[in-house]
Every structure is written in structure tokens, then in C-alpha cells.
Amino acid sequence: MEKLIKNIMLCLFAVFAFSCNEEMERLLTDDYPESGTEYTTGHVLMVVIDGASGIAVNEAYNTRKAPVIRSMTDRSLFTFYGLADNEEGVSKERGWANLLTGTTKNGLDVNQGIDELETPSFLQRLKEADENLKVSFYSSDTEFFGAFGSVADTKRKTSADSETADALITEINGETISDIVVAQFGGVQQIGEQYGFWSNETTPTNEVIDAIYDVDAFIGKIMKALEARPRYVQENWLVVITSSYGGVYEGNVTPASLYDDPRLNSFMMLYNSRFASKLLQRPGSDELQYKFYSPYFVGPGQKATTNAVMTGNTEFFNMGKRWSSNPDEEVDKSGYTIQFKMFDKHGDPWGNRNIISKRYQKAGTGWQLMFSNNTQVEFAANFKEGSSVFRLPSTRRDGSWHSYTLVIKEVDDTQKGDSILFYLDGKYQMGCKIDGSKDMWTDAPLAIGHTFSPDRPSQANLYINDLQFYNVALPADIIAEYHCTTKLDLLGELYPYWNNLVGYYPNDREDDIGLSYLEDYSKYTSKDKRLYFNKPVGTFTPTDDYVTRRQESIVTDKVCPLIDDSYYKTVLNTVDLSYQIFQWFGEPVDSSWNFDGEGWALDYVSLNN
Template sequence: MKLNMKKSFNLYNKIAVGIVTLVLFGACNKDFPNLLQNFNEAKDSPEIRDKVLLVIVDGLSGPAVQDIEPANLTTYTRNGLVTYGSLADPTTDFEVTNTSVAATLLTGVNSVKNKVNTDDLSVLNTAEYPTIFSQLKNIGTGRKSTFFTTSDNYANYLGKDAVVAKGADDKTVIASAIKNLSTDSADFNVVHLAQVEQVGRQYGFGKTVPQYVDAVTEVDKQVKELVESIKARQSYSHENWLVVVTSGKGATSTDPVTDFTAFGDAKRDTYTLMYSPKFSRKILPRPSAKDIPFAGNATRYTYASNNQVVSKLDDLNKFNMGAGSDWTITLFLKYNVANGSYVYPSFLSKRAAGFGGVGWNMFLEGGYWGINSSIAGQAFGPNINDGEWHALTTVIKRSGSQDSLYVFTDGTNASVSGKVSQVTVNANNLDNTAPLTIGYLGSDGNTNADISICNVQIYNRAFTFDEVKRYGGVTHIDQTFPFWNDLQGYWPGYDDVNTALLTEKTGRAGNFKIKGPVTWTSFNELVPFFQPPISESFFRQVPNAVDVPFMIYQWLGVTVQSSWNLDGKSWSPNYTQIRN
């Protein structure tokens, strides 16, 4: 009897749990029409047709979308893979345009391959890299494509092998697309919208510009109208839709640049959403170049009596700077003891003795630095004795109308209070027979200094202020560097650890020989102004424009052939999990 009662109780319990589960599941499923039916049907079922809507919005800034939080796009992120920091292009080789990005979005290759890096589409290399429209036609799958745009250029050069509908403005483009999407059988549909860019050019970009916010809000409504027209299709229950909303280029910005990688270019900073009712939310944050550490080794220079560490060149004539030439000297320096205060020790010089005679010497005074020379008064930077790395740059400009000597610290012309960072130079000749020297210089300074120095560079040109800001923090220089041909001596020192040499990398100057009880410091630190090397994989942590075609092919069930030489990769969204 007890056994029968237990069986009955278990049966009732299972029925009750099943009813509750069905009620809860039904309540949760209201926002996802046809989700259960579509999810449970086999992907390769003949009743299911894969389809894609790609919306390209010119001038749509990823950070601005994140700040504005347009209602419908935000809702779609519940079922989407989204990033507010996708990349139109991962390089900094050219200024991206909406046109160059559109060429990438529709060919799946970068501008080096498709040849479009301006607004000129006539150079588009479709012979080697066909558009998605052409590729779908060429592989003979019977898939059809439509293209809605306001641009004659886009229609003529990008729209080949698609049914093109051209409108006078975004409103007519949307109306045409909605009408078509409601009934048409096309598998790949592209809608190109230009109004956000036009508004941005006229009024500005970003959340603080009301007109730009209104334009983004209007696009948000238009995207909803497109999605609703898809869901209203009679055949929708037998279709598998992916909706991609992405930017042409991003914003045009006048804000000061602090990140000189592709992520710091507002025009490359875009928005990408890949939406399907079958997805769950997945947000891909943009990585920061400021999170990449400056790592390596540096020579430690100490100044104790009769025990100094000094590096010198053998050639006494090297880096004689004459009477009328331009020069730029950059090095990285760190006080090994934070808050150290030193009285006039020189750390880089070409002079027989500091603070007198022909030549020049860079030195430390208290917690700040300066340069003394026979061609000018002294110029000073700010305090650098915080125990952190700093980039120190001296520019000697004598070939122009205003001859001056400048010092820059971490890309700024800041100076300690009461001092100046720019001084006028005279016509004196700097040539002398003293060797170029790093570290202790006889007859000056106290003996307590303890510093590390690396990445010494000497150029026979005067950098501009903008060039110092842009390149003064570059930690590794090679032949791709824009001023490599002007670089007359380069001693990074990173790989010379535990030797008595600083190896020169250009072949234009000799090695430094280190004397004294040399030791080396190793470091792995975040330095805001510095620009350590960044691998290509860093820029692939978020979707790039070249990835969008790859995802579209994948969604449509088209196998991407290696012979196509596409540059993109696939991204894996989170799928909703439904358990029976």
C-alpha cells in the first residue's frame, strides 16, 4: 500500500512539474516568435531557407551608439552578438572613408587587395575579389541578392549581380526595402543608409550633438521597421534570418589623440550587431592599447665615486652637430628610486665636461631634467622622479626662420614651474672631440644618481610637436618606421642584457661600450604614453569589417574556399539553449 501511494505521489509530482515548466516556458518565450519551432527544426531541412539582411550605416560611431542607447538596437542586443568598438580597418595606413569600408564589407578583403582606400570605386578589384553578390551568383546556388542605396557609385560598382533599387534619400530607400522584404524571395539583402554621415558632417558627431542623436534615433526606428517587415513575411516560419547592422566609417573627431593605434582612430571605431532570435546576448568589448605593457631590459646607470657606469662611442666625430643642422634626440629614462633628487648629474652628452665648453649635456636637477648647450640657454622639462618610465625628447631646429631648441616630456612641452621648454639658439658650432656618452660625465653632478636608460634614438631632422606626440613613445623601431631614413643612431638595449655593449641597429653608427659595474633592470610595466609592439591578433579581438562577409557566407551555408583569399574570420554567437 505504501509503495502504491509513493508511485502515485511521484506521478502527480511529475505532471505538476511539467505543467509549471510549460507555463514558465510559454511566458518567457513571448519575445521570441517562432523560436522553438525554428530552433528544433534541422538546419539543413529543405523547408528552411537561410537569409541575411545587412544594413550599412555611414558615419555610425560605435561609442556614440553605446552612449545614445537607441531603444530598438538595445533591445536586439538581447539576441545578438554586439560590439561598440568594431574596426573598419585594423591598420593606420590610410584615412578610411565610408566607400572604402563598404568595399571591404562587400568583398571580404582589405583595401590592399580590393584597391579602394578613397571614395573612388572605379579601382575596385572585382576580378580577383568579387562582391558577395557576384560570388553568390557565380557559385550557382540559385541565391538572389538585392541592394538598396542612394548612391549611384555604390549601385554601379558594388551592385553588379544584385537587383538594385536606388532611392533619393534614406526614407525612400527604407520604404523600398520594406516593400521588397515583405514579399521578395531574395536571400541576401543589403540596405545602405547615408543620413547619419550627412548630419555628422554638418553638425558634428556624438551624444552631445542633438542633430546626430536624432539621426541615430531615426536609423534605430528604420532598423526596427526592416526587422518587423521580415517577421511579417508569410514564409517567415520557414526562414532562418540573420540581421547585421554595421557602420561604414565611424565618426570624424577633433578630440586630442592619445591612442595612436587603429582603435584610437574615431573613423575606424564602428558599431556591429549580428542579430537572430536564436542568439542570446554576447557583448565584445574593445581592448585597450593602454593595457599592453612595456617590457624588456635597460642599462642601470649609477654614479658612485670611482664606480660609475658609463657608455661611450669610440668614434669621437660621430654626432657632431655643426652650426646649421637639425636634430632630434629621444630616450627613455626612469628614476630607479622614486622621489630621488639629484644635483646636476649628466645622463646623455657630447661634451668634454658638463655645463661648459663646446657641446651639450642633458642632466637631472632635483626631480626634473634639462639640457645645457653652447648654442642656447637652458631648457627644462617637468618632474620625472616618480619611479616611472618617461620619454625625453630634445629637438634642435636651426634650418628655419626661427632657430630654437625644444624639450618634450612624454609628448608634451610642459616644464617645471619657473622654467621654459623652448629657447632661442645662436650660430655657434657644436662640433667637438668628446665622445657621445650615456651616464656619468666627469666634473659635474653628485654621486647618488641611480637611473635606467634605454631606447636611445638620434635623427638628423627636427621633429614637429605633432610628430613628437605621435612617435615619441614608440618603443621598438624598424625599417617600417616613417623616419627610418633619418635615424642616424638607434640603441634600444632591450636585447643587450648581461653584456657590455649597446648594439646599434641602423648600421649608421657604432655600438656603445659600457664600462663600470654594469647591471641591468628588467621591467614589465604599463606606461600611458608608450607604444609597445602590438600583434595583429590584438586587433582581431573584436569584429573587423572583413569579418562580416565571412559570417554572411557561413550563415547562408556557403563554404568559403581558400582560393578566395578572404581576410575575415568567423565569430561564434551565444545560442539560446532550450531543453526538452
């Protein structure tokens, strides 16, 4: 009766990850630990299943060919989309190395045998941290046994998976047992090598799935023996079941992300009788966040960034006379492109607002990109007939990121002038001919934000990020493909127009917080091309030097951030398991070991934790 009352009370709490009926059944079968149970520091059982991809285990799970693993998910943190490496391609040996050393920086590449591994395993490091800790090791693979079994206090090289299971169960049935027990099963790997691991890059072979059924049966016998130990609950077992990699794939692999590489796809499970169930799914491409630490451009008096000015190189991005009636006069025939992303949150209904310029005033020599009466983005320059204005017909001041691209095409001998093209979010909007008989050359500095005193203080409220200047007219297909891409400097030569990117100001880097300027991240970077905050331009003088940077993370289809490590840390990685085991034993991790893994918060379903 006492247990029944306890069950009803516990069901009232949200910490339960399963129904009250299920908990009642567990309590009535007397499997649940009593209140006040004392737990030891902990024990670990690690089961390594070579070549069992997460997708294959998931298929076995769904077709009832992995009933034991399926039952264990009720008390597990687990994933079918774990990663065995942080780069494309992995071998069985490198999969072992990543898993057992806790780092991908272990010096073993995909072409090396495990006998060339020099980085110590987490087993060795744990024993060095605690000389009283005992390790048992069972494996039918000679290479695996030789590379990692030497540190074990109890070890056995077996001839088959069935013998591995029997040897492990024998130890479990004994009175004493090691603190860490490692068992490696190679049957799935052998079947995969014989029949193939994958039918295609998303479909495992039936033979591999059937082989997982056999290993699942061994795990069932092992868990039955483990849970029958008289002090099983007090020993506080963390059961780790993991594959080392996803198996060999013979076809061509061109994954959009590491999650799409079948060779990296791994199954991982952390089980304890007190854990709540939690399935880690692979993130979708729409879950990539644009994380930016950006200067916040607002109008005077709002105590934030007013402008950013290139004070060193006043000739940067000058454009010359585009046409002359005198055939002997030299003209500027080059192409140019200006591209940037803008997030504008304020709907100021009145007045012109500067965005990017090389100009002192609203008229005169030079050029200017600006808002026009809050409804249009316009390009203004001094041409033959005075100030030529090119306006994008609709506003995008909607509180979302948008990319703007202005292309000034190269002048050829057949043109009187040249073409200017405007793209919004990578799509062509409009274009026109301009008759450039006057220079767009000026000693005015390049500037973001205000360059003149408007009729009233501007209420601008925006970010201008990923500002790019090219010495060539970008073609439409490149604009369409890359308009939303960030961190072009990390792509470097992989970006087709990297050598033509003469000025690049991402304006979104955490590393730049605290600087008094925006850094040029192009290959042509120099101190003279820095954009300093809140500097005088012409008659405009900022009232203070206050600069505000905003830290935000936004998911949007208008910005395509490069995939970073955080995208791959939403699921378990094999390198996490070494770190997790260190945490289980309460042992610190030395930074010199270069562990790549991270510890995971483990949700408990029991209040006795």
C-alpha cells in the same frame, strides 16, 4: 515544472547577460531550446542597410524608432561605432566592396564604380570552398545586384525595399531555404541623397532617422517569419545586420581618428537566439597604450643591459667651441637638441648615475646628461670655467614616463655664449647662459648608461626610449606638440623637423628583439650609428653581455603613441563580417585572399552551445 527548475539553476551561472525574470519569461513562453538540441552547421541572413550610420541607428534606437533592432540587442554582439574603412573617406561603392570582399585591399578606391571591382566576394569564395552551399540574393539596387548577385542560386532584382522584404519572406516561408541569404535595403541611402545624411559631422538628419524606422519594420517582419520556421533553432541562424558606410558628408572632415569621420561610421550586429548581449563602444583617446619592447638599463651585476655604445662613429653629436675671444677663430654656432623619454623605477638615494653621454669620465671634454644624487637631472659640459652643470630642480624618478628635452640655441654675433633650455614633458622649466670657450668635442663615443665606474655598483632601473638628436634648436611650440609622440619615422616628412632629426633611437620595437644593438631609425641611418650593448667606454668594462628587453603596455598621458590597427579593432569593422561568416560555416580562410577582418568571440547565454 522541469523548465522552471532549469531556469533557477541557470540563473546561478554568470554566463547570463540578462535577469532571471527575463529568462523565466522566455522559458514559460516555450521559446528556449531544450537541452540536447542538435544544431546544423549554420545558416546566415545578412541584411545590408546602405547609408545608415551607426550614430543614426543609435539615435533611432534611443527614440524608439528602431524597436526591432533594439529588441535584438539582447541577443547580439553589436556596435554603433563600427568602421567601414581603414582610411579617411569612403564611397557607397567602396563600402560595398569592403563589406562583401572582406578586405580593404580590393583595388577599388572612392572614385571607382562597383563595376570595376575585380576582387571576388566572400559569397563566391564560400561557394568555391563548398559546392553544395546555396546562396539567395535580393536587392533593389541595380549596381549592387549586378556586382554581387551573379553567384547566387536564387536571386531577384526588386523595385523597392518593400518588395525585397516580401521576396525574402516568401523564401523563408518555404520548406527549403538557402544557407546564406543576403538582402539589401536602399531606402535610407535614397533619403540621404535627397535630404542629406548629416546636419553636421556628429548629427544625422531627421529624415535618415525616420527612414531607419521603415527598414526596422521590414526587419521585424523578416525576423518574425524566420523565427516561425519549424526548424529555426536547429538551423542555427547567424543574423548579420550592417550598414555599408555612414553616408555622404558634404562638409570638411578633419577627424582626430577614423572614429570621428562620419562617412566611416557604421552600425553592425551579429544576432543569434543563444548569444549574450555585448555592446562594443569606441575607445577613448586615453585608452591608447604605449606598447614597447625595450632594453632594460640596470647597474652592473644585475644581469641586464648596462650600456649601449656607438662604436662606429665617434664624432656623432660632437659640439665644438661655442665662443672665442679671438674674433678670427671659427666657432660652432649651430643649434642642437637632445630629447628622450625615460621611465625610471628605482629610487637609488646615492651617487651620480649616467643617462646619456659623450664623455669618458665625470669630468673632462665632452658632455653628459646624468642623475645627480637621485634628486636632479643635470647637463654637464666642459666650459670656460671648468665643468658647467645645469640641473633640473626636481626629481622625476617616480615610475612613470616623462620626456626630457635639452635645447642648445644657435649662437649669433651678439652673444658671448649661448642659451641652454630645459623642458620637462614639453613644458619649459629653466634656462641659463653658458660661456663655451672650450670644445665639447671628444673622441668618446655616444653612450646610453654607464661610461665610468661609480663609487659603488649602480642600482639604476630604467628605460630610455625615443632618443632623438637634432642639428637645430627645436622651438618651444614643436616641443610642446610632439614631446610625447612616438614612431616619428612613421610620420616621416609629415613631422616638421624630420630632416633635422640626425639620429633617432625608438628603442621600443618588437622587430629589434634579438639584435645586439639599437638601430638608428632616422633618414640618415647607417651601420656606423648603431648603439651596441654592453661595450667598454674608457675605464669602464661591462662584466657580461647579457641583455634584457621588457615587453610592456602602459597607458599614460606622458606618451602619445600613434594610433595603430589595434585601436580600430576594438569595434566591429565591416571587413570582419566576411571572416566571421567563414568561421560560422567552419571554413578556413586562405591567406592569399588578404582578408583584413578578424573573428570575434561570441558569448553564449545558453548552456546548450
